[in-house]
Amino acid sequence: xxxxxxxxxxxxxxxxxxxxxxxxxxxxxxxxxxxxxxxxxxxxxxxxxxxxxxxxxxxxxxxxxxxxxxxxxxxxxxxxxxxxxxxxxxxxxxxxxxxxxxxxxxxxxxxxxxxxxxxxxxxxxxxxxxxxxxxxxxxxxxxxxxxxxxxxxxxxxxxxxxxxxxxxxxxxxxxxxxxxxxxxxxxxxxxxxxxxxxxxxxxxxxxxxxxxxxxxxxxxxxxxxxxxxxxxxxxxxxxxxxxxxxxxxxxxxxxxxxxxxxxxxxxxxxxxxxxxxxxxxxxxxxxxxxxxxxxxxxxxxxxxxxxxxxxxxxxxxxxxxxxxxxxxxxxxxxxxxxxxxxxxxxxxxxxxxxxxxxxxxxxxxxxxxxxxxxxxxxxxxxxxxxxxxxxxxxxxxxxxxxxxxxxxxxxxxxxxxxxxxxxxxxxxxxxxxxxxxxxxxxxxxxxxxxxxxxxxxxxxxxxxxxxxxxxxxxxxxxxxxxxxxxxxxxxxxxxxxxxxxxxxxxxxxxxxxxxxxxxxxxxxxxxxxxxxxxxxxxxxxxxxxxxxxxxxxxxxxxxxxxxxxxxxxxxxxxxxxxxxxxxxxxxxxxxxxxxxxxxxxxxxxxxxxxxxxxxxxxxxxxxxxxxxxxxxxxxxxxxxxxxxxxxxxxxxxxxxxxxxxxxxxxxxxxxxxxxxxxxxxxxxxxxxxxxxxxxxxxxxxxxxxxxxxxxxxxxxxxxxxxxxxxxxxx
Amino acid sequence: xxxxxxxxxxxxxxxxxxxxxxxxxxxxxxxxxxxxxxxxxxxxxxxxxxxxxxxxxxxxxxxxxxxxxxxxxxxxxxxxxxxxxxxxxxxxxxxxxxxxxxxxxxxxxxxxxxxxxxxxxxxxxxxxxxxxx
Numbered sequence: 001x002x003x004x005x006x007x008x009x010x011x012x013x014x015x016x017x018x019x020x021x022x023x024x025x026x027x028x029x030x031x032x033x034x035x036x037x038x039x040x041x042x043x044x045x046x047x048x049x050x051x052x053x054x055x056x057x058x059x060x061x062x063x064x065x066x067x068x069x070x071x072x073x074x075x076x077x078x079x080x081x082x083x084x085x086x087x088x089x090x091x092x093x094x095x096x097x098x099x100x101x102x103x104x105x106x107x108x109x110x111x112x113x114x115x116x117x118x119x120x121x122x123x124x125x126x127x128x129x130x131x132x133x134x135x136x137x138x139x140x141x142x143x144x145x146x147x148x149x150x151x152x153x154x155x156x157x158x159x160x161x162x163x164x165x166x167x168x169x170x171x172x173x174x175x176x177x178x179x180x181x182x183x184x185x186x187x188x189x190x191x192x193x194x195x196x197x198x199x200x201x202x203x204x205x206x207x208x209x210x211x212x213x214x215x216x217x218x219x220x221x222x223x224x225x226x227x228x229x230x231x232x233x234x235x236x237x238x239x240x241x242x243x244x245x246x247x248x249x250x251x252x253x254x255x256x257x258x259x260x261x262x263x264x265x266x267x268x269x270x271x272x273x274x275x276x277x278x279x280x281x282x283x284x285x286x287x288x289x290x291x292x293x294x295x296x297x298x299x300x301x302x303x304x305x306x307x308x309x310x311x312x313x314x315x316x317x318x319x320x321x322x323x324x325x326x327x328x329x330x331x332x333x334x335x336x337x338x339x340x341x342x343x344x345x346x347x348x349x350x351x352x353x354x355x356x357x358x359x360x361x362x363x364x365x366x367x368x369x370x371x372x373x374x375x376x377x378x379x380x381x382x383x384x385x386x387x388x389x390x391x392x393x394x395x396x397x398x399x400x401x402x403x404x405x406x407x408x409x410x411x412x413x414x415x416x417x418x419x420x421x422x423x424x425x426x427x428x429x430x431x432x433x434x435x436x437x438x439x440x441x442x443x444x445x446x447x448x449x450x451x452x453x454x455x456x457x458x459x460x461x462x463x464x465x466x467x468x469x470x471x472x473x474x475x476x477x478x479x480x481x482x483x484x485x486x487x488x489x490x491x492x493x494x495x496x497x498x499x500x501x502x503x504x505x506x507x508x509x510x511x512x513x514x515x516x517x518x519x520x521x522x523x524x525x526x527x528x529x530x531x532x533x534x535x536x537x538x539x540x541x542x543x544x545x546x547x548x549x550x551x552x553x554x555x556x557x558x559x560x561x562x563x564x565x566x567x568x569x570x571x572x573x574x575x576x577x578x579x580x581x582x583x584x585x586x587x588x589x590x591x592x593x594x595x596x597x598x599x600x601x602x603x604x605x606x607x608x609x610x611x612x613x614x615x616x617x618x619x620x621x622x623x624x625x626x627x628x629x630x631x632x633x634x635x636x637x638x639x640x641x642x643x644x645x646x647x648x649x650x651x652x653x654x655x656x657x658x659x660x661x662x663x664x665x666x667x668x669x670x671x672x673x674x675x676x677x678x679x680x681x682x683x684x685x686x687x688x689x690x691x692x693x694x695x696x697x698x699x700x701x702x703x704x705x706x707x708x709x710x711x712x713x714x715x716x717x718x719x720x721x722x723x724x725x726x727x728x729x730x
Numbered sequence: 731x732x733x734x735x736x737x738x739x740x741x742x743x744x745x746x747x748x749x750x751x752x753x754x755x756x757x758x759x760x761x762x763x764x765x766x767x768x769x770x771x772x773x774x775x776x777x778x779x780x781x782x783x784x785x786x787x788x789x790x791x792x793x794x795x796x797x798x799x800x801x802x803x804x805x806x807x808x809x810x811x812x813x814x815x816x817x818x819x820x821x822x823x824x825x826x827x828x829x830x831x832x833x834x835x836x837x838x839x840x841x842x843x844x845x846x847x848x849x850x851x852x853x854x855x856x857x858x859x860x861x862x863x
Binding site: 386427 | 816
């Protein structure tokens, strides 16, 4: 620096230190590094003049400089600390000064000290043309610019007369006055000012940081306080938190009131104390925490116990608290007393059940009362038709046949009426068994033949050969088919046709699909949705074809649904309709799922026993089959884990499958006892049962939970093979 | 001509009339009773080969009749077919457990019903034969 050469003050020659005094701090919180949005309020709070006052004053006095705080635009915030007389003079005199660096006297070129400081991130010292020196340090949080501290003095040495005069002129004071003021100052050398600039930078930024933390803390405390008020203010819900073991870590007023434990007593206790004894024995608290941990939350409704051992019906929500995914911070739990609601619900439920019971009683009474006269009419009509009272003329025969048709229609309506009641009381049930559809469809078609003949409608069947067995209730499938076929006949045009067909159901291999198509008037798209609703008979163009209660399709849908299948219709106006429904394919896997459990499979081998009952001539077999069932039940003790298909079906079941899980020795015992019992039974009747058995070669321990499906599938294969083999024989 | 005797126990006079006409035409001898008490008396007197029993009867229902019959040595072997307007869902199993050989809901299908009667009387005829008549 050779200020002597020019004889006047030099241009700024400050360069920032090689290593910053305050290196970038890695522990800077994330939100400070990024371009965090800082609200104007927070900004103002951070640069609160009063807060900075003490540190700036102390610095100014120690270093014997004037210090001022500015915002990031260089606007002076508050007063200058430790102001020097000349500084005051300048500021008093320069009423209309441009805003900018508060330390610059020269107004010829704007001071860039603050901007430079932001640019370099460190202290920048400026000496302007009139010989004034000041240092500017940036206040930064990460990349965010908050403000600057400017420190300096007006002259760093006693001014030269020429400069003095020019400044005095600029400021409009006398040279003497300015000299007087300048003399009172104790100049600080540029070198000291420059060194202290770095100190000021460190000091200022440290204080900014501290202030920032303090503000955040205050805000957090405020939020916490508000949250606490909120939590405490909730009086009709118990809110509390638990650690990951279920021990209580906080407890609100509502919890105290509802659960009857004071905070001091419950803190640290396990929350299982609010469960019933049975729930605790069944490890329900642990299960709920596990569920909440796995799924993020667990909801429950059930009995909970207060501190005074009184029970209440609680609605409970448990939420897992996670700081980061996978790291548990415990649980929050909300308990609400809904005992009143539960009471009301149970009263309503009772009322509903009573109403349903009455309705069912009424309808079954009506159905019963209708059946009695219907039976008399039926018997007399058939007696007449069958010539019990003598021969009829063809005219009489024809008209009596019409009467009989009407009786049959009435009979099916009475049945529908009863079914409807059962649907409403959820008592409509199906009793599935393995069922060959081909035979059933043939049977149904021959039943519907009379109806079809009246309208000259052709009945066709297009059933694929080798259709798999279904797992369905024969009487109910029959009912659905008759409903659909009669419906088709009703709406088919004269000389039209109704076709029953089978098709694979690609969406689910566990089901097969049947279709009933007609060449009738079709159903418009808006009516298509409604055909399965109750009493929704779509108005037909020909009134004559309307008959029945319009319940058939509704009941059919219920029955198909009960089988686990679905029913739908495709139709085009004028071209006819196709009704589709699906039925589950017979699978012994479904049947034997109950005993094919991992522990059973671990315990021993799986045995499949097939008992074929030779066909008995005559129509009624259910009593005999029931007897066989009883024999089988006698042979097989429940502790041996066997499965017996239902024996109470009206339709003859000719093959029983028994799945037994037992060791080889146990199986021998079962088989020999069964053979003995059945032989005894056999000699007393015409029945010829054949017992065959297959043991699945399973080594103990071979099958885990995931292999149960394999065993089931294998059993299924065996059964299908057995049934198909039998079919072939017949 | 068949001389087998069938007892119809039903309080519906019209049913008695119609059904007995049908059965007589088939060559059976038919007697009737209209309540649970006379049913037992008539049965013991007539010792029929088959009983067709209604469930809803005056002076005790059909189940009571079944129960009484099981206790009486002279009636215990007589097969009983239940013919009732009641819902089979609730009554069929109970009737069969009580000793009935078959259950029919009113109105029964004539073919099936008569086949059941023949079967119960030991006149086993192939099912297909019935359907053709």
